[in-house]
Amino acid sequence: MPVAVLPAVKKALAWHRDDRWPSAAQFRDALLQAGSAPKAKKSKLAATIGALVLVVALAVAGRMILTDGTPTTAPSSRIAVLPFAVRGNAEYEYLAEGLVDLLSTKLDGAGTWRSVDPRLALGVSRREGTGSTIGRSTGRDIAERLNADLYLLGSVVQLGQQLSIEASIYSGGEESDALIQASAEGSVDELLDILDDLSAKLLAAQPEAAGTRLSRIALVTSSSLPALKAYLRGVSYLRAARYQEAANAFQSAIVADSTFALAWYQLGIAADWLLNTELGLEATQRALQYADRLSERDRRLLEARGAVVVDADAVAAERLYRAIVGTYPTDVEAWSQLGELILHWGPRYGQPLEAAREPWIRLLGLEPGRPDALIHLARIEAAANDVEALDLLVRRATELAPEGDRLLEMRLLQSHVKGDVAAQEQVLDDFRQEGDGVIAEAWWSAGAFLDDPNVAIELAQMLTDDSRSSDARVVGYAAMASGGMTQGQWTNVLDDLSAMSELDPIAALEYRTILAATAVVPVDSVELINHIAQLREFDWTAIPPPAAPGVWFTALSGLHQHLAQYLIGLASARIGMSDQALAAAQALAAMQPPEGHGSLIRDWVRGIRATVAWRAGDIEAALAELEQFEGHVYYQLATASLFHTLAYERFLLARLLEESGRLEEALTWYDSFEGAGLHDRVFEAPAHWRRGHIYLQLGDEATAREHYMRLLGLWAEADTAFSTVLEDARRTGG
DSSP states (O other), X not given: XXXXXXXXXXXXXXXXXXXXXXXXXXXXXXXXXXXXXXXXXXXXXXXXXXXXXXXXXXXXXXOOOOOOOOOOSSSSOEEEEOOOEEESOGGGTTHHHHHHHHHHHHHTTXXXXXXXXXXXXXXXXHHTTOTTOOOHXXXXXXXXXXXXXXXXXXXXEEETTEEEEEEEEEETTSOOOOSEEEEEEEXXXXXXXXXXXXXXXXXXXXXXXXXXXXXXXXXXXXXXXXXXXXXXXXXXXXXXTOHHHHHHHHHHHHHHOTTOHHHHHHHHHHHHHTTOHHHHHHHHHHHHHTGGGSOHHHHHHHHHHHHHHTSOOHHHHHHHHHHHHHHOTTOHHHHHHHHHHHHHHGGGGTOOGGGGHHHHHHHHHHOTTOHHHHHHHHHHHHHTTOHHHHHHHHHHHHHHOTTOTTHHHHHXXXXXXXXXXXXXXXXXXXXXXXXXXXXXXXXXXXXXXXXXXXXXHHHHHXXXXXXXXXXXXXXXXXXXHHHHHHTTOHHHHHHHHHHHHHHOHHHHHHHHHHHHHHSSSOOOHHHHHHHHHHHHHOOGGGOXXXXXXXXXXXXXTTTHHHHHHHXXXXXXXXXXXXXXXXXXXXXXXXXXXXXXXXXXXXXXXXXXXXXXXXXTTOHHHHHHHHTTOOOOOOHHHHHHOGGGGTHHHHHXXXXXXXXXXXXXXXXXXXXXXXXXXXXXXXXXXXXXXXXHHHHHHTTOHHHHHHHHHHHHHHTTTOOGGGHHHHHHHHHHHO
């Protein structure tokens, strides 16, 4: 970000409204004036960040015109439900925002009424700093910013065991008395009945729609008050980036009502942040089971979620989310999940990390107080080495979620991008006090978003400490082995796998076989034959289930027998034992694939068969196999497990496309080894080597030289086993 624009940006993003620019026009003028200074540098990255802060600042200043694109049939159709005033016991303060969600759902689709996304209404309301007490004037301003024709203000009064709820609907465009007023009361244990009564009275203004709508009201949310309270508590924790507490609250909601579809859905989201794939899969499947209880819009969100978690089909999921935001451009949940999808999955399909900026920028424009958006954008800016933007995002995330689960990770990225050695040492000391899962998440983040793999390796090494569980130590050694391959240090890799073998000889055998069978180094045939024999002899049913939850420890659960056939096939193909390789592929194809692993088994079979054909010199047959490559693997599994990355299959596909003269397609797949994680980076240096060759063929010597230099940088201390590739890069790249 150009230094000249920083004062304008910082003023635009000030915490207090009075400290910001009075209008978007003045902010724009300040940016333009700063940008025209003689020393201001204009770059694509700076322009992107400028767009980000402009969108955010416009939202903070409250000057965005928002519309969700919902088709309307009458001029007064959009209604914004705003936070309620709550008087009485503090136990019921959750209703201030909770009723926004509930009544928005109940009123949406009643005749010509279409509710503004409640998350958007809450975001704009919070921006005003009004708490739960919103007056007519402020309500009208918020409605105008939301492009709402109507707005609803209400109050909750609690006296003893009684609740009284009042609601008034006003026109958003003029000063007038309430168009509709209604009230309902009852026992505190009858909250949902009170809301049904209140909704019925409000909907009575449109009797032609009330009949069918009211028959479904009770099904829109849970019928259990304890479940509802726990759910709303969980939503609040999610907004504050306190993911474990959110998951606990949603689980409490489900205990109270096992058919609560929205609680299952949100539990799946929380499980994502906790990297608990088994819980995320179960939660999403249960939400889908009760999808008929949701609105059509929420069902579409759930369908897209199912494509992500159950089917692991990133292409289909992106199509579904883009369809939702096409119809509802202000749907914050859809923008959030689209951003998650592109950031975590995009790099493995050759998309640059920058492609994930748009959804998060759009989300921040709609709801600036979203720590998750700031966290993901901070990761993108860390990868881009933009110190100023990263500082701004981390500071804002810290202000919004001072107890957030990802702040230590943000400090890690920030300290290394800034080159602050003291801060780096401090944050590493802080990580040593954390649990296994937190450290595992950090080495993934460092491997994905920082250039230097040593940062991720140092974090992974923390897991190998004697004080850690044996499962955690195995995960640490596996990550270190991938880091060693990234740096071309085969001797260190063997040392790490030897240490792993003392804890888990099967895991060490699996990792050593995959690396030996696929690495761009001379192969030891005797070693691979020995590995094949061990893989054939082992009793895979004797492997106990992992003791710890979380994807780092459970990724291979129920998969070892499949993995054995895959490794036998690859190792056999590598040393020319084609018949044995094809027999292993056939055996693997006949095995029942375990649930939750997408196309992994099918893609493994394709990888074996393609390798056999490639080694036999039949490029056409090999390419025919891998052109069927699906890559449908849940990204969290690929984050935690080298075997789930399908990195070898992607590299081989790129190599086959290159050898077939389809250079642009090959480049896309060679690009897929950056920005995803440490396990993917095993093939990063070889991918730079091949890209250098392709760009030379395309006549772009400068870009070719850049890739050769990056290869030489990664393998600056590589073992002699990699000398053939290094010598070729030095010779070819000049």
